Amino acid sequence: MDYKEIIASYADKPGGIIEAFHAVQSQLSYLPREVIAEAAQVFNIPVSEAYGVASFYSMFSTEPRGKNIIRICESAPCHVAGAAEVVQALERELGIFMGESTADGLFALEFTECVGQCQATPVITINGEPYLDVNAATIPGILAKYR
Amino acid sequence: MINLTIDGINVSVSKGSTILQAAREVGIYLPTLCWHPDQAVKANCRVCVCEVEGNRLLQAGCSTPVTEGMVVKTKTPQVIEARRTILELILSNHPQDCLNCIRNQNCELQDLANEYMIRDNPFELKVRGYKLDRSTPSIVRDQDKCILCRRCIDACSVTQSVFALGVEGRGVNSMVVPTMGLPLMESPCVLCGQCIHACPVGAIYENEQIDEFLAAVADPDKIVVTQIAPAIRLAIGEEVGMNTGELPMEVFVTGLRQMGFDHVLHTNFTADLTILEEGNELLNRLKEGGTLPMFTSCSPGWINFCETFYPDLLDNLSTCKSPQQMFGSLVKTYWAEKMGIDPAKIYSVSIMPCTAKKYEASRPEMNSSGYRDVDLVLTTREIGRLFRMSGMDFNQLPPSDFDSWMGKYTGAAVIFGATGGVMEAALRTVYEVVTEQELKDVNFTGVRGMEGIKEAAVDLNGTEVKVAIAHGLSNARKLMDQVRSGESPYHFIEIMACPGGCIGGGGQPLTKANKKRAERIEAIYVEDEGMPIRKSHENPEVKIIYDEFLHEPLGHKSHELLHTHYHAKNKRYL
Numbered sequence: 217m218d219y220k221e222i223i224a225s226y227a228d229k230p231g232g233i234i235e236a237f238h239a240v241q242s243q244l245s246y247l248p249r250e251v252i253a254e255a256a257q258v259f260n261i262p263v264s265e266a267y268g269v270a271s272f273y274s275m276f277s278t279e280p281r282g283k284n285i286i287r288i289c290e291s292a293p294c295h296v297a298g299a300a301e302v303v304q305a306l307e308r309e310l311g312i313f314m315g316e317s318t319a320d321g322l323f324a325l326e327f328t329e330c331v332g333q334c335q336a337t338p339v340i341t342i343n344g345e346p347y348l349d350v351n352a353a354t355i356p357g358i359l360a361k362y363r
Numbered sequence: 364m365i366n367l368t369i370d371g372i373n374v375s376v377s378k379g380s381t382i383l384q385a386a387r388e389v390g391i392y393l394p395t396l397c398w399h400p401d402q403a404v405k406a407n408c409r410v411c412v413c414e415v416e417g418n419r420l421l422q423a424g425c426s427t428p429v430t431e432g433m434v435v436k437t438k439t440p441q442v443i444e445a446r447r448t449i450l451e452l453i454l455s456n457h458p459q460d461c462l463n464c465i466r467n468q469n470c471e472l473q474d475l476a477n478e479y480m481i482r483d484n485p486f487e488l489k490v491r492g493y494k495l496d497r498s499t500p501s502i503v504r505d506q507d508k509c510i511l512c513r514r515c516i517d518a519c520s521v522t523q524s525v526f527a528l529g530v531e532g533r534g535v536n537s538m539v540v541p542t543m544g545l546p547l548m549e550s551p552c553v554l555c556g557q558c559i560h561a562c563p564v565g566a567i568y569e570n571e572q573i574d575e576f577l578a579a580v581a582d583p584d585k586i587v588v589t590q591i592a593p594a595i596r597l598a599i600g601e602e603v604g605m606n607t608g609e610l611p612m613e614v615f616v617t618g619l620r621q622m623g624f625d626h627v628l629h630t631n632f633t634a635d636l637t638i639l640e641e642g643n644e645l646l647n648r649l650k651e652g653g654t655l656p657m658f659t660s661c662s663p664g665w666i667n668f669c670e671t672f673y674p675d676l677l678d679n680l681s682t683c684k685s686p687q688q689m690f691g692s693l694v695k696t697y698w699a700e701k702m703g704i705d706p707a708k709i710y711s712v713s714i715m716p717c718t719a720k721k722y723e724a725s726r727p728e729m730n731s732s733g734y735r736d737v738d739l740v741l742t743t744r745e746i747g748r749l750f751r752m753s754g755m756d757f758n759q760l761p762p763s764d765f766d767s768w769m770g771k772y773t774g775a776a777v778i779f780g781a782t783g784g785v786m787e788a789a790l791r792t793v794y795e796v797v798t799e800q801e802l803k804d805v806n807f808t809g810v811r812g813m814e815g816i817k818e819a820a821v822d823l824n825g826t827e828v829k830v831a832i833a834h835g836l837s838n839a840r841k842l843m844d845q846v847r848s849g850e851s852p853y854h855f856i857e858i859m860a861c862p863g864g865c866i867g868g869g870g871q872p873l874t875k876a877n878k879k880r881a882e883r884i885e886a887i888y889v890e891d892e893g894m895p896i897r898k899s900h901e902n903p904e905v906k907i908i909y910d911e912f913l914h915e916p917l918g919h920k921s922h923e924l925l926h927t928h929y930h931a932k933n934k935r936y937l
């Protein structure tokens with residue numbers, strides 16, 4: 217489905233713009249300007265507001281980024297449990313820094329706040345799926361699944 | 364009524380009042396930043412916090428409604444300490460730049476930092492490091508100074524219905540940005556400058572061009588000529604410590620000469636001329652079935668709005684240039700010829716209440732004199748700074764007159780500065796042209812005042828002409844939607860982009876409240892009342908320019924110099 221059809225399919229839902237953004241992003245991995253402008257029109261709000269919604273939620277990106285989105289929890293419990301080490305491992309493994317995407321468009325590295333899995337810190341998520349108790353040694357294996 | 368005590372003083376206020384409002388009733392003023400007298404409550408800065416008995420947490424005075432028996436304390440040590448911390452936090456990412464800042468001594472944040480004796484801020488200073496946005500010729504945005512109060516967003520969205528500004532991101536990383544986070548020029552911004560009035564700090568301001576003026580004065584080959592817009596005189600006094608309307612025009616003229624203007628002329632002259640051109644254009648359209656309703660075209664913020672949001676209605680716009688641009692093309696043709704001055708040497712500066720005028724003067728088509736018609740636009744505030752820099756005492760300056768040929772004006776031109784004024788001026792002339800009778804009472808009071816949309820009907824020899832007036836673009840939008848749907852009952856519509864008209868323009872002395880705008884409007888009608896001539900077609904210099912140069916309204920020369928055309932803006936994101 218192209219993004220216009222996706223957005224149109226949420227047109228009649230109250231607050232549907234957020235769901236529409238989710239749906240488009242799961243295909244394109246970010247929200248290009250055309251998508252935000254189209255949603256503004258469909259939901260009959262000014263573009264500045266639609267852009268406000270798209271940029272408010274950390275799960276949306278308005279910049280192009282890699283297909284598989286890796287998020288590292290940086291809230292206190294994960295931090296204490298060694299999230300920094302995990303960050304280093306990921307950066308080393310992928311050859312990019314936090315906030316960047318790999319050149320092959322496969323991975324993006326981002327921070328997130330507590331994802332509610334504090335029982336097994338540190339935690340990362342890839343495309344929303346949590347990986348618990350990760351450490352530098354387990355990273356390559358996890359990444360291999362997405363390569 | 365609700366009864367409460369504030370700092371031990373009994374107060375009764377109507378239900379629905381806030382603590383802030385109740386406190387003002389008894390002369391207690393809470394500090395505020397995000398609160399604005401003409402806007403909805405936002406309650407995001409927290410600087411107005413107070414103690415309310417029975418509440419563990421401090422309450423925001425601007426948003427907390429009063430309740431029966433409430434006991435409020437506004438100045439306990441705990442309250443003062445909290446307000447200080449809030450200010451320190453705001454200042455912890457704010458450039459400590461007051462000395463270089465356009466809002467130095469006129470800044471709500473600076474005032475509070477001073478009042479609350481912020482000395483050693485315990486929080487580490489971390490300026491966010493945004494780039495200045497200088498994408499427009501009119502307005503500069505300095506996001507590093509933004510305190511995220513959102514008052515500009517309210518002005519742009521609620522008052523102007525332009526929606527060029529919004530919030531990007533959230534929390535500590537949020538910022539007020541133009542549409543899509545792009546430079547302001549790429550947003551639908553119409554450059555009205557109302558966000559400047561709304562901003563409590565120096566985060567949005569006019570593109571200051573004083574240096575360009577000083578360079579022109581210093582250049583011996585340039586003859587610096589100025590025009591003054593109708594809305595300036597009554598407001599400029601506010602910039603030099605006088606009351607609204609207190610500075611006499613003739614003293615203002617002397618002040619300008621002192622600053623190096625070689626010839627002082629008046630936009631009011633071309634305001635009168637506009638009435639003859641626009642009045643005749645209206646009569647033509649009525650007679651010959653032209654596009655109606657006709658819209659006035661003297662407010663460049665409004666022109667930008669129409670070109671951006673209503674490109675399908677551009678034919679409704681009067682083809683008349685604004686008085687500023689009529690003046691520009693005439694000063695380098697008609698006036699230069701009459702004075703025996705080489706137009707290439709003329710440097711034409713206009714003094715305007717308006718930020719959008721800076722953009723208008725830079726439009727590529729505004730060169731019908733064969734030169735740039737208007738070389739530089741300075742706002743009332745910039746002239747105010749020039750005056751303060753000069754050390755002149757305006758109580759002691761002798762008066763002097765305007766220079767000839769484009770300096771005379773009538774009361775009709777004076778009222779151009781207020782909402783309804785262009786309409787009233789047009790009616791004064793159109794009535795006499797059509798009926799060939801003298802208009803006994805020139806005061807069309809029905810079209811005056813701060814009401815958002817006004818309407819009136821005039822009987823012209825048995826034909827009823829219906830007119831409407833809107834100021835503030837969200838009011839304009841209502842009339843435009845009506846026109847677009849084919850339901851507009853009007854023949855002639857006056858639109859001014861700014862609330863109150865040009866007297867509330869984006870370049871005027873900073874006006875936080877609409878009350879000030881109303882005061883300026885009053886001053887403008889007092890000035891009109893005192894003018895010996897109050898109808899544009901009776902301006903003696905206007906008669907001369909038609910006799911000697913233009914020959915007739917809407918004639919060949921007029922079309923070449925005084926009329927223009929419009930272009931759809933095709934902005935990408937609205």
Ligand code: SF4
Pocket residue numbers: 457458459460461462464465466467468470471472473508564565566
């Ligand atoms: S905005 Fe106000 S507080 Fe900030 S630097 Fe300017 S004058 Fe000072």
Ligand code: SF4
Pocket residue numbers: 502518519523525526527528551552553554555556557558559
């Ligand atoms: S100048 Fe006017 S249109 Fe532009 S951002 Fe400011 S308020 Fe909005």
Ligand code: SF4
Pocket residue numbers: 508509510511512513514515516539561562563564566567
């Ligand atoms: S730019 Fe000014 S008015 Fe707008 S949010 Fe920032 S501080 Fe407030």
Ligand code: FES
Pocket residue numbers: 289290291292293294295329330331332333334337338339
């Ligand atoms: S702190 Fe990391 S998942 Fe809760």
Ligand code: FES
Pocket residue numbers: 394395396397398405406407408409410411412423424425426
């Ligand atoms: S003035 Fe009350 S919260 Fe800002």
